[in-house]
Amino acid sequence: MAMYFDIDPEFQSFFRDLKQVFLYIIDDCNLSCIQCLYKANLTFQLKSKVIAVDDAVKLASDFHEMGASKLTIMGGEPTLYGQSEKWKPLCELIRAAKNIGYEYVRIDTNGQFPKELLEIEDFRKLDAITFSLDGPTPTINDSVRGTGTFEACVANIKHAVSLGYTVDVTTCVHRGLFGRDPHGVLWLEHHIHFAESLGIVAVNFHDLFKSGIPRDAWSGNVDITLDEWLAIYPEIQEKASSGRFGISVRIPQSFIHKDDFGRDPKYLGYCSVKTGDRVLVHPDGIIRVCSLMIGSPYGIARYYRGKITWDNSPTNEIRDHKLGCDTPCTNQGKDGRFGKYVPLCVSFKPKQEEFVWQKLGWEDRRTKN
Ligand SMILES: C[S@@+](CC[C@H](N)C(=O)[O-])C[C@H]1O[C@@H](n2cnc3c(N)ncnc32)[C@H](O)[C@@H]1O
Secondary structure: OOOOOEEOHHHHHHOOOOOEEEEEEEOOOOOOOOOOOOHHHHHOOOOOOEOOHHHHHHHHHHHHHOOOOEEEEEEOOHHHOOHHHOOHHHHHHHHHHHHHOOOEEEEEEOOOOOHHHHHOOOHHHOOEEEEEOOOOOHHHHHHHHOOOHHHHHHHHHHHHHHOOOOEEEEEEOOHHHHOEOOOOOEHHHHHHHHHHHHOOOEEEEEOOOOOOOHHHHOOOOOOOOHHHHHHHHHHHHHHHHOOOOOOEEEOOOOEEEHHHHOOOHHHHOOOHHHHOOEEEEOOOOEEEOOHHHOOOOOEOEEEEOOEEEEOOOOOEOOOOOOOOOOOOOOOOOOOOOOOOEEEOOOOOOOOOOOHHHHHHOHHHHOOOO
């Protein structure tokens, strides 16, 4: 099939193993979460705050042609996209993506939308809805996402489950989840059980460490320390990978001792820039690979007026990557702040049951347990 965009050959050859697309269709949001990585884009855009639906469909089509089979629609808050037109453009994008042939189309939302959205026929074509929920109680969740957000989000989760959607949640590992109840159980564990009780199929955790990247400047101060993480991660991961939680739990390892990295670099060295498995597309025309570069001038290419052009300037995010080598994450910890530990890719979540992780067969690279 012919491509809609005139695409730079360097771009095409870089993404020879493209699996997934993140379309950040809108740079507006109805919340202002303390930890938000997208804050810089929410605050200021010189020109475009949305990707026009025609462009969104064409980009989705071209990336599918290049191999992508998973599409994530996000933002900003994607349920604001055409909300005043009863979400016509959003539903058009979902319908088109399924017609184009995407196997897996999902939306990432804060869950604050009017519940009628869930009943629209084309919206129901989604393969999954991912709600962002940062705690199992209003106190914990609303401390980072804002007053009333827990109640609204959980009401929509329940409605979505009752309508038969596949529902998962994304959760940031913030300080509030690291507290313990009077019996000593981590609120993070309660959160997983709470998700299960709602009929959610998976919880996907994101870490919030300050690691010497642009977003450190605007992503609040609700992160936990490296020592706190190292003290509980092995236990949570062990429970998650041995199926003790009853639902799928994806949890980032985030760090490893320098010496241990050397024992399994092919597996531990996962990096989306090295695999070229994902592409992130933003309304301002920047195309990125690594989500750690969101809000910065760094990217890999630009799209505008029907063209995708490779970034040949110093703002190309891959310029300093050791593309052919299995290394720890080279975007984080450049200042040596983690001492004898090295950072891993934020998407490195051992044994995760995730569409692209499975397609890449990444667990097969593990040489030890
Ligand atoms: C930026 S939001 C955009 C989509 C939508 N508005 C939402 O809340 O899900 C996408 C996801 O990134 C998560 N997130 C926000 N700030 C983050 C940070 N500093 N590090 C990692 N993930 C973060 C959010 O909690 C959410 O699950």
